[in-house]
Amino acid sequence: MIPDLGKYAEAVLSAYGVSFVLLAAIIWLSMRRARKVRAQLEEVENRLKSQRSQ
Amino acid sequence: MASIWEYANPKKFIDTSNKVIPMLWVLTIVCLATGLIWGFFFTPDDYRQGSTVKIFYLHVPSALMAINAWFMMLVASLIWIVRRHHVSALAARAAAPVGMVMTLIALFTGAIWGQPMWGTWWAWDPRLTSFLILFLFYLGYIALWEAIENDDTAADLTAVLCLVGSVFAVLSRYAVNFWNQGLHQGASLSLDAEENVADIFWYPALVAMAGFFLLFVVLVLVRTQTEIRARRMRALLARERMQ
Numbered sequence: 001m002i003p004d005l006g007k008y009a010e011a012v013l014s015a016y017g018v019s020f021v022l023l024a025a026i027i028w029l030s031m032r033r034a035r036k037v038r039a040q041l042e043e044v045e046n047r048l049k050s051q052r053s054q
Numbered sequence: 055m056a057s058i059w060e061y062a063n064p065k066k067f068i069d070t071s072n073k074v075i076p077m078l079w080v081l082t083i084v085c086l087a088t089g090l091i092w093g094f095f096f097t098p099d100d101y102r103q104g105s106t107v108k109i110f111y112l113h114v115p116s117a118l119m120a121i122n123a124w125f126m127m128l129v130a131s132l133i134w135i136v137r138r139h140h141v142s143a144l145a146a147r148a149a150a151p152v153g154m155v156m157t158l159i160a161l162f163t164g165a166i167w168g169q170p171m172w173g174t175w176w177a178w179d180p181r182l183t184s185f186l187i188l189f190l191f192y193l194g195y196i197a198l199w200e201a202i203e204n205d206d207t208a209a210d211l212t213a214v215l216c217l218v219g220s221v222f223a224v225l226s227r228y229a230v231n232f233w234n235q236g237l238h239q240g241a242s243l244s245l246d247a248e249e250n251v252a253d254i255f256w257y258p259a260l261v262a263m264a265g266f267f268l269l270f271v272v273l274v275l276v277r278t279q280t281e282i283r284a285r286r287m288r289a290l291l292a293r294e295r296m297q
Contacts, residue, residue, distance in 0.1 A: 003095055005105040008170055015109045015166040016094070019116070019159045023269070026155040030273050034280045041287045048290060 062139035064282045071275045078275070082268040089115075089262030097254055109167045110251070111259055115266035117160035117226075120188065123153025123270060124216070124223040127195075131213035141278065143209035144285065146216065147199050148277035152270055154192035161185060184225040191219035205285060 005012050061067045093111035100107035130146035133139055164182065165175045176182065195215055202208035251259070 003105070005108075006099070008105045011166050011170050012105050012108050015112060015163045018162045018166070019112045022155050022159050022162075026152060026273065027269075030152075030277050030280070034276050037280050037283045037287065041283045041290075044287055044290050044294075048294060 059137075059139070062137070062141050064141055064286070067141050068279050068282060071279060075272060075275055078268060078272040082265060082272050084265075085261055085268055086265030089258050089260075089265050093255075093258035093262060097258060100255070103171060106167050106170060107255060109163050110255060111262045113160060113163040113167060114259055115263040116156045116163065117185070118263060119266045119270050120153055120157035120160050120185070121223050121227050122267075123149050123156060124188065124191075124219060126274070127153065127216050128220050128223075131216040134209050135213050140205075140209075140285065141282065143205075143213070144281035145274060145278045146212070147209075148281050149270075149274045150192055150196050150199070152273045152277070154189065154196065156266070156270070157185065157189045157192055161189060181226065184222050187222045188219070188226050191215070191222055195219065205288070 061070060090111055094108050097108070099105045127146040127149050130142040130149070133142035134146070161182075164185075168177070169175050195212055198212050198215055199208050202211065
């Protein structure tokens, strides 16, 4: 499946490995923070809305 | 026709970006997968570089986006300085970590490629050094945003830092043209066809570049939405404390 990378296999695979890890990390961190902040904002808005209606 | 400044309204920005983000994710995945799979599995080895030429499909797109991300931040910072639109300042803030990751990928893949090709992981060559300084500017820019509590003051100071850092973004791009020394070869991207790499390597690289560009755009949109919501939350909490 993987093409014959010859004597440079280690270099090529480590370049792809490091890049995928870094890309996955920035995507995961961005999506996690997006979800967290959205939930927190909803909670604050609901709390303030209920305070105003009291 | 709608003016671009309408998107300076946070609600309008969130509504519009919500519509395009799913489509952008699909395009990003298609372009990234096509470019990288094509480059890795279906292109031959280079007669001089051997299989290390496959690193090209990661190194060139990430280096390109590392520099372009800083220019996007520069434009957004200038809009903040001139027109005081919060969304533009928050978009610059949102882009910085993505640009920093692109710079890191370019530095790592360059070092990994350089070891077998140049016989060293690192050299104090003009392009490599200016890229390292660009990375440090990204770190400083992110740290400055985190260090200042007042959003407007942070936006002002980071905008100035962005202007200063633009010098190194330009140097990173043109260092090989300015100084005829160092190990790094000339630009892979050039309008001069004779300087470009062979088409068999070039086409998958172009698709990978489109993938990296789209990934940058979609992440910046998602992260800008997050920054807008976080800013609104801080404002609501501050109002609540005052009551």
